[in-house]
Amino acid sequence: MTRPFPERIAAMNAMYRLAAHDSPVIPADFADRLTKFKATLMEEVHEIDDIVAMAGSGASKLEVAVAIADLLGDVIVYCRSEALKYGLPLEDVLNIIMDSNESKLGADGNPIYDQNGKFLKGPNYWKPEPKIRELLSKSMTNDC
Structure with a gap:
């Protein structure tokens, strides 16, 4: 295995x-x-x-x-x-980022794309950084 x-x-x-x-x-x-x-x-x-x-x-x-x-x-x-x-903890960070990406849908629940196919931010989008900060602050010391 x-x-x-x-x-x-x-x-x-x-x-x-x-x-x-x-x-x-x-x-x-x-x-x-x-x-x-x-x-x-x-x-x-x-x-x-x-x-x-x-x-x-x-x-x-x-x-x-x-x-x-x-x-x-x-x-x-x-x-x-x-x-x-x-x-x-990359897997935990990736889960937060995926949750944030899923919040990018438009008001109608459909994805919004730019000309390169990148997801654009809809009205319910939230930035992942505050949750990443919260995650890391639990295990990070000031002297790291």
């Missing part, structure tokens, strides 16, 4: 000697760490150009699907690992 994803991320961080915390921690070098994380994510984002180029290269739909799945999977692994380095 495969272990749950968060456990596998914790094992990976341990194997590669990466930080892992059970509660929120903001290290002194967080700006440098975030800059490096951004660089890693940008490398992944630039892979999208390679995938788009597959459209004219005769790649099969399966090859394109594999490339997209690998790209998205890598981004999720990087993000989950980074959250563990900061001791952030």
